[in-house]
Amino acid sequence: MSGVAIVTGAGSGIGFLVTQQLLKENYRVIALDKKQEALLQIQEKLKHPHLVSKLCDVTDQERVQAIFSEVGDQEGRIDVLFNGVGWMKIGGFLDLSEEDWDLSFQLNLKTVIYCVKSALPYMKYSDNPCIINLSSIFGVSYDERAIAYSVSKSAIVVLTQCLAKQLASERIRVNAILPGPVNTPFIHGLNAQARSIPGGSRLLMELSFTPLGRLGKAEDIAALTVFLISPQASYITGACIPIDGGWSL
Secondary structure (H helix, E strand, O other), X not given: OXXXXXXXXXXXXXXXXXXXXXXXXXXXXXXEEXXXXXXXXXXXXXXXXXXXXXXOOOOOHHHHHHHHHHHHHHHOOOOEEEEOOOOOOOEXXXXXXXXXXXXXXXXXXXXXXXXXXXXHHHHOOOOOOEEEEEOOHHXXXXXXXXXXXXXXXXXXXXXXXXXXXHHHHHOOEEEEEEEOOEOOXXXXXXHHHHHOOOOHHHHHHHHOOOOOOOOEOHXXXXXXXHHHOOHHHOOOOOOEEEEOOOOOO
């Protein structure tokens, strides 16, 4: 077995493909999602002896800590943490409510903080400990029509770099992946809200055009994840890597 990995947001899209790819790389994967139906589908689709699925709303700090402690105590270590949870509300500054801002930071940023804090005591026992944070190209190429998403995802970029510097002495590497438009249920779910926000439909139309002429695939993100956690990437930390088909150029 290559190691022990925890994947949040594993029930669909990028999180699902990362889970699948880690299993192929012979990791024992603990897949977390807040939807029981999604976890059942993971088990049904992947049917892998190294897959463990657990119901977890990662905005619940106590639940996160309990699961990570359980995994760390049972396995003796945590080698990889993939923070894949995210939420986007389309809208400019005056379009968003206080609740929209709170949800953006709770789901996009604080979930990462909770998971990293809970994983660190067990990552020190790993020979190749790695944290991958899923940010967004909007974390560096901001868009006022998705302002709360942009601000919260940019915070992940800063957090990743700060953690990389602080944890380097413990050999824990921390990197971020910044996807552009990726063909997943996440982006499909934006269609309904886009129609109700001025400029929203235009934003989605702009997202659909990249210099490479296609949307990204979840497999693209999973492949980069596998490289970043590998020994071949042992000198890479604090990197925030766009993977957007040239969309941000």
